[in-house]
Amino acid sequence: MVRPNNNQLPENLPQLQNLIKRDPESYSDEFHIQYQHFLSLLEVFALNPSEENKSLDDTVMFVAQVAQCYPAACELFPKHLADLLRNYATVLDPAMRNCFVKALILLRNKNLVPALDILELFFQLLRCPDKNLRTFLQAHIVTDIKNMNAKHKDMKLNSSLQNFMYSMLKDANPKAAKMSVDIMIELYKKNIWNDPKSVNVIATVGCFSKVTKVLVTSLKFFLGHDEEDEEPDTESENEVDLKGALLANRVSKKTKKGQKQLQKIKKQAVKAQKKKKNAPAFNFSGIHLVHNPQGMAEGLFKQLQSTNERFEVKLMHLDVISRLIGIHELFLFGYYPYITRFLQPHQRQVTRVLQFAAQASHELVPGDIIEPILKTVANNFITERNSSDVMAIGLNATREICMRCPLAMGEDLLQDLAMYKTYKEKSVMMAARSLITLYREQLPALLHKKDRGRQTEAQAERKVRAYGEREVHDTVLGAEALLKNSKTIDIESDEDSDSNDGQWVTVTHSDGEGGGADDDNDEEEEDDDEIEDENDGDSDEGEEEEDDSNAEEDAASDEEAAKQKKEKKDLKILNQKEAAQELALTRIFTDEDFKRINAANLKKTVTNSRKRPLEQDRAEFVKLNSIEMIFKKRKHDKESRLETVQAGRQDRERFGWKDGRVNEHCSKTNSEKRKTKNFGMMRHKARSKVKKSFRDKQISLRKHLLHQKKMK
Template sequence: MPRGILLTSNLPQLQNLIKRDPKAYKEEFLQQWNHYNTIRQIFHLNPEEQANHFRELTSFITQLVQCYPEETAEFPAQLSTLLMLNYQILPPDIRRSLVQNLAMLRGRNVISSVTLLQTLFPLLPRTTSTSLRTFIRETILSDMKLANARAKNHKLNRVIQSMLFGMVERGMDLDFVGDKGKTKTASDSNFRPSGQDAMWAVVLTKELWQKSIWNDAKSVAIMALACFHPVVKVQRASIHFFLGSDQGDDETGASDDEATLPPYSRILSLNNPTMLQHRREINKKTRSGNRKLERQIKKVNKKRAEKSSSQLVNFPALQLLHDPQTFGERLYENLGRYEKKLSLDHKIIIMQLLSRVMGSHKLCILGFYTYVVRYITHHQLSIPSILAALAQSVHELTPPDALEPVIRKIAQEFIHPGVGSEVIVAGLNTIREICRRQPWAMNEDLLGDLVSYRKSRDKTVVATARGLLQLFREVNPGMLKRRERGKEASMGHTKEAHSQPFGHNTKAADNIDGLVLLEDHLRFLRTENLEEAEDEQAWDNWFIESDPDSSSDESGWINVESDESNKFEISDSDNEMAGGEPGFARSDQHERSSTRVSSLATAKILTPADFALINDLKIKAATAVIEKMNGTVTKRKLAALEANKKHVVADSDFISENDILGPRKKVKADYAARVASIEKGREDREAFGSNKGKKKKGVPSSSTNKEKARNKPFMMVMSSGAVRGKKRASLKEKQQRLRRHIDRAKRSR
């Protein structure tokens, strides 16, 4: 009897014994199980009474559920019900213990993923503890990742996606409250539980997408619905998902990383090392503070580097939109409806998303150009982002009539002598990007005025104006004056008919540029790669028991004679590119093959890898031509091909603010940078003095003062006393100077 009392009072020891022999200690476990049911009923009435003992009992039973599955069949449901109904009144340690117990039950396959996630998802918006919220978030993500590790668990994904969709949809009937002139936080009246549910649904969907756990259209549908949520924070987070940026993830409150930072880092922006350094100079100087500052600056710089190297636009998500036209029209409708309630920053990100949807899906929402005209002024805040969004929305199907007022407004506001060179460069770059997509939006008179800026004194303005001139030499030289077209553009304009109007295309596609190079390259690989040819021959006559005189064998196979002219190949040139340098076409082959038309497209499906290989072959051929003849036109074509290669690799036509701002002048270096440059220039240099006279003379010696005076520029000595004295000299002084000169000449002879 004393031994039984000892076991029941020492739960860890009893737990160890039960795991070793469950049958022998079943009575002791049932005793604890009955005690748990009694404590649970008391705990429902008063959660603060015997809370520690209740936590120990639940942890004890969680460890032994697998030993007694029939007796503890209702235990997981009891924990879930307790969390769902009494979560707000439970003590913090009890909350964490119950969540951990549920996660442990899922790890031992006692409950399913659906049961666990249906309990944890509603807890996220209600949790105020940062550590517990982080644990729930990581538990959800790890469980979803494990469920979709080997193959997509479509049943679970559908259940969870429906749950997240419902979390977003429940708050769609809220009253819209904008963010203009206000700083909203998670405690604001507008950020009600329904708004928090939608926010967490957006955050979890975004993380599951980024971890490649979800990549289907249903996830995109959840984020697309959240773009029209009445809570601005939810809108911002979902819009940033399509924009491909990480902003808006901390909208649910303080981030988990922020809680571990020093106090001054929490006050300031985490993305501004300069402000952190300034704050550090104000505060008390300590070694620990310096180390914390260095770690924080390294962390911020690392995040910036990862953000710059990552993909800027989430193009896969944009392509998976169900109804892009309706989506774009609703975005434009929100811009006009809530014009006075939204801040400028929020309106700009809506413009960016709308422009990228229009550009990627070739949409025509003509009201957007009328709306954006009101913001086109050089003193407008964040004008580079607005201009980038404007240029991004244009494509070849955009009507030129809708773009002419926009281009005219940009020219009037940005391109005139009354503004700085940076403003002119931004305006010219914007017009160039618009005309690159729709050349017919420009008229001849305005184009002539813009091209004339290539004679400016500012180098950046000259380079930008020349870029616009070169663009129209390629796309529509007929709009340029004859003396501005250039040799190549003038010859092409005289040979071919003038450019067709918008929407017209009378010339049928008869060939693909560079396809002949690809055909020669593939033929070279087939002739050189003997092993591949032997493998193909090994498949001939692979059936041994067939009758050679019969066209079919006993198993029903029919021998069909292959016709080389009707052979249809489907291949990927990634493996063909592995052939190395010999596979590239030579320049002489390119010259001979440029006069014929290839029929490869009729016998082979060209993949994106084939087009990338065609571009590489064209670069190789142009490089070989440059080695033979150093021509400016060939160099320009090579630069265009290399730029096209970068464009293919990026697989996006994204315009950033840097494309609008153009090249900038070098920023003046600070004192530390100037000192570093001076020290670098002093390397491998002897101190004090010059070695000019010692190295260049036959007899090493320094230069004399007379030599230095003789070699001085006249502008430096014209105001000296000696020169001015000669001008004021009298006739007698001039005669004496001449006599002394003659005497010196006689003595020297």
């Protein structure tokens, strides 16, 4: 019996592909035959590119799979495919177009084609009206650029691609421009193209695009969130239960499959533990990397004034402009009158508009510019004709604006708003008190005397800054705490310092026994006080014999003594600050020292004042919750009301008719049984209970009387 020959070469391309990869030299002739067949099919396909050719499809994938075995023969193969896509991209059959793209990607993965040429071609293919192809190309472009910058960043390639994408953002095709900006944003989020050049391309081109989708995507980038929804955190859902797996393995039957699963779970647990210990990666906000924030803010404001986009897009403009003004401390005085027109309680999303007004406030803006906003908020929101929630939101917004620009508030307006501290609604009362607390820290002189409260040490040390003044520190704040009864500085003489060969100044620690400079000063003050008390006692004995004129001299001497005592105290504080400054310059503080300094600074903020200190660090952005924060007891929902009802029914007799029988097992009367009978059995009884009319009653009565008369 003769066996048939299973070798079907060259028709069987998968078999030939397998044999070529194993032994390229032996099957060189077969490959060249297929390559010539590909060239002939290509010429025929060029005559009618819109028609699908299955044979060309198979041949292209075959050549792409084995091209690395014959690099010299396949040198022009990528160029043929690229020319087809470049010339006939929009008219090609979708299946053929996808085949050519996949073949080029396969060649790119084998490093048989330059990355720049392929990526530029793929960016041009984003113009094709094929959503699946565009999504596929976007994923490949991002992955390819990420892999190229995995070990080290290729600055030359990145610069060339960024310049090409700069032109793609200006493309007339809106889909290509939108996909290009999506790719740039995704690469920025993956920390690949997180340089200022990419950010400024989006700022100068994307934010001023005529295409609404490109404009919105670029604005969302500077607002800190992408168009796509964030992926849910599945880490908690797929958490590895290692303890449960170990317990199950102990009590269950021992099998090879179970042991493999246990080892897999152990590896997952170790991997999850390492992932938890890794420091989280944060993206630096792109709004900080803008080269010309003033020009960008002015351009966006001009675009906002002339745009006809929907209200949500205008809100994005206002948000980005306010962030630029607040972070970079810009001057855009026309922004504040424009935003004032939206400050009405009935305005849609008015809390966000108030948020933008607060974000656009900073210390360098003159108070006269922001004061109209405060007056508008006070007139439109903080009035008793509005609800308590509207009033509370207005007060909260006023507080957030004044927190960033305290000089914008006038004395009369502040005192009027402070009177709401005793308002009947708790939400308004708490909002007014928070405003009072802010100005107790910033400008207590603007408040009424009864609202200033007891001054703290931190308030006494803080200086009221004028417009444009900056607070510059020449030492570590709170370093005086290291001088009090715990540490003394022993600054050696020049001779001793020479013997130390330039080492640090030594600092000796004491437990309070030896005292220090402060203790000596305190003792001197006590001695002085005792001497003054003795002198006062002697003078008191002589005062009885002197005239009233001597009393005036004593009063003057008391004032002079008080003045000298105050000067002495100020001198002591000055000496203490100089000692603390010298300590900071001659010594490196330890972690324990900084803990004591922080504790001392915190104590200053709460001494003789509030229970909790005011936050000193201002956030870059105003949180919407800070304006919408309303202290109010909410009404019960249905579930809580039902819980209250059920709790009230406990230990209470059942509502309804109660059986009055002494023995509950005895028989019931006919009237009691009648209540549980079926209606069909009692229908005739119900009919008899129909009320008679007055005429029927007369007839029945007459019949009854006649019957009685006959019976007699």
